Amino acid sequence: MTPSSSSRRTADTQTDRLIQGSAPTAAFRARRCLVAVALAAAASSLFAQQPAPDVILTNGKIITVDDRFTLAQAVAIRGERIVAVGSDAEVAKLATPATRRIDLRGRAVIPGLIDNHMHLTRAGTTWQWEVRWDGVGSRAAALEKLRARTKAVAPGEWIYTLGGWAIEQFSDDPRPFTREELDRIAPDNPVLLQASYYEAYLNSRALQQLGIDDKSPSNDWVVRDSAGRPTGRITEAGFRGLVAKLPEAPAPAVEASTLGMFRDLNRAGLTTFGVAGCDADLISLYKRWASEDKLNVRAFCINGVGVGTAPEQVDRALPRIADLKLFQGDNYVDDISYGESVYGPLHDPMFLRRSDPKPEQLALWRKIATEIARARLPLHVHANLTNTIDAFLDQIEAINKQYPVKNLRWVLAHANQLNATHLARMRELGLYAAVHPWAVINGGINQRVFGDAALDMAPLDTIQKSGVMWGFGSDGSRANQILPFTTLWWAVTGKMVGGTKVLRQPISREDALIAHTRRNAFLVFQENNLGSLQPGRLADLVVLDRDYLTIPVDQIKDIQPVMTIVGGRIVYEGKP
Numbered sequence: 118m119t120p121s122s123s124s125r126r127t128a129d130t131q132t133d134r135l136i137q138g139s140a141p142t143a144a145f146r147a148r149r150c151l152v153a154v155a156l157a158a159a160a161s162s163l164f165a166q167q168p169a170p171d172v173i174l175t176n177g178k179i180i181t182v183d184d185r186f187t188l189a190q191a192v193a194i195r196g197e198r199i200v201a202v203g204s205d206a207e208v209a210k211l212a213t214p215a216t217r218r219i220d221l222r223g224r225a226v227i228p229g230l231i232d233n234h235m236h237l238t239r240a241g242t243t244w245q246w247e248v249r250w251d252g253v254g255s256r257a258a259a260l261e262k263l264r265a266r267t268k269a270v271a272p273g274e275w276i277y278t279l280g281g282w283a284i285e286q287f288s289d290d291p292r293p294f295t296r297e298e299l300d301r302i303a304p305d306n307p308v309l310l311q312a313s314y315y316e317a318y319l320n321s322r323a324l325q326q327l328g329i330d331d332k333s334p335s336n337d338w339v340v341r342d343s344a345g346r347p348t349g350r351i352t353e354a355g356f357r358g359l360v361a362k363l364p365e366a367p368a369p370a371v372e373a374s375t376l377g378m379f380r381d382l383n384r385a386g387l388t389t390f391g392v393a394g395c396d397a398d399l400i401s402l403y404k405r406w407a408s409e410d411k412l413n414v415r416a417f418c419i420n421g422v423g424v425g426t427a428p429e430q431v432d433r434a435l436p437r438i439a440d441l442k443l444f445q446g447d448n449y450v451d452d453i454s455y456g457e458s459v460y461g462p463l464h465d466p467m468f469l470r471r472s473d474p475k476p477e478q479l480a481l482w483r484k485i486a487t488e489i490a491r492a493r494l495p496l497h498v499h500a501n502l503t504n505t506i507d508a509f510l511d512q513i514e515a516i517n518k519q520y521p522v523k524n525l526r527w528v529l530a531h532a533n534q535l536n537a538t539h540l541a542r543m544r545e546l547g548l549y550a551a552v553h554p555w556a557v558i559n560g561g562i563n564q565r566v567f568g569d570a571a572l573d574m575a576p577l578d579t580i581q582k583s584g585v586m587w588g589f590g591s592d593g594s595r596a597n598q599i600l601p602f603t604t605l606w607w608a609v610t611g612k613m614v615g616g617t618k619v620l621r622q623p624i625s626r627e628d629a630l631i632a633h634t635r636r637n638a639f640l641v642f643q644e645n646n647l648g649s650l651q652p653g654r655l656a657d658l659v660v661l662d663r664d665y666l667t668i669p670v671d672q673i674k675d676i677q678p679v680m681t682i683v684g685g686r687i688v689y690e691g692k693p
């Protein structure tokens with residue numbers, strides 16, 4: 118998509134603030150003329166054959182994340198694509214007086230970060246109303262955000278978090294919230310705090326509005342004190358039903374909420390998503406925004422057909438699979454894969470100690486997956502626990518004999534309990550791994566549920582050395598926090614939010630970055646467009662406030678993008 122002139126103007130206006138000497142001096146213009154002459158003379162040079170760029174970014178440290186992990190000083194952009202990457206001198210030669218110049222002042226630049234699996238459209242429907250505790254490592258800081266929201270809303274209005282954090286990330290005080298504590302903070306508002314997919318904490322007003330009191334029939338998911346009074350704590354079995362009762366926002370408010378979410382995502386350095394479960398209404402909105410050059414993220418949808426659970430329901434649904442037609446979109450919005458569920462009953466819950474897929478369930482799983490292979494569709498399937506992964510691999514190996522899947526980019530998603538044997542089988546089948554490290558927030562819960570094995574969830578070094586194509590996603594916004602620099606910090610230091618060490622096998626910062634950029638480009642079928650900074654690629658890039666490659670590892674989580682560019686458009690600018 119080519120940006121319209123109006124959007125280009127917007128980008129230029131923003132750029133001007135960073136331009137060094139945007140009104141060229143006479144000497145500058147003369148130099149330009151000389152350069153033009155010199156360029157004309159050197160017509161054989163690759164650089165000279167390029168049309169003039171719209172923007173050049175110079176005097177930086179360009180971490181290209183190309184195949185050789187090349188570092189450069191400067192980038193030139195024309196329209197929505199990168200036209201040159203090189204030294205300051207090489208790139209400066211391409212500029213004409215009309216070219217905007219951005220002086221990076223030594224800053225590091227990386228490709229736009231790709232999250233291979235986020236529930237993006239759903240997140241937009243609640244984003245504006247959620248208190249977000251992504252990456253917040255202390256209870257004090259979390260409560261400050263909660264108090265701020267309490268002050269900002271009217272009495273009676275709901276205040277909530279919908280996952281993306283867990284109590285163990287509060288290094289100063291990881292005790293569960295109590296009803297009384299939340300009553301003191303928000304006496305006049307109902308409060309519901311969903312922690313991961315583990316439990317929720319409610320204050321008195323929320324309990325009252327949801328009809329949970331001393332006299333309500335005893336549900337075992339309502340945690341009560343010795344006198345039978347609800348403590349405000351609701352366990353996993355109950356809170357999903359309660360969350361479903363929260364008020365829904367009207368459509369125009371959802372639009373504003375979604376646009377606000379895009380801004381927060383761009384601020385975090387994110388530019389592209391594999392989107393689990395694209396909502397059709399919202400996707401048509403995304404497409405409209407794309408046509409107006411207002412879509413500041415790229416959304417690649419992972420959608421299935423509802424197949425039901427009974428054998429006859431599955432049989433009835435099968436013909437609809439072959440009707441799915443993917444890859445009809447563009448570089449902003451497209452359908453790329455079947456997923457993330459194949460057969461509902463074989464969908465691992467987050468904190469199940471051990472899965473036990475039954476033969477009759479696997480037979481139905483295989484029936485559906487066979488149809489997906491027969492239709493030559495890519496598949497991105499929720500598979501987390503070791504027994505589930507074993508069982509799915511058995512099925513896929515059998516399917517592969519009938520309908521080869523090697524060139525279909527089938528992906529095992531979440532994959533926290535992958536092991537070396539799985540990876541060897543995956544390599545043979547040409548499968549990819551979408552690694553969604555829930556441990557970034559769930560490290561403490563995982564330790565309780567899975568014991569020592571939690572330290573290898575996920576076994577990053579084993580995955581990295583396996584040769585299997587893999588990349589990072591968050592599975593946000595409810596199942597996990599969404600900040601990519603928090604994920605990268607976890608991958609390199611092995612620490613969950615709050616600082617507790619939860620991972621036995623960290624990887625290098627280079628490999629972690631590659632998994633959040635170039636390798637993810639394969640997972641969203643955009644490897645010729647995204648994931649590295651090279652001539653011909655789309656100009657999605659992030660200017661960082663500090664150098665990802667050289668800062669102390671503990672600072673990786675604190676990196677703040679100062680500028681994010683999507684398709685040559687500046688979509689976020691922070692304080693330099």
Ligand SMILES: [Zn+2]
Pocket residue numbers: 457499531
């Ligand atoms: Zn999932």
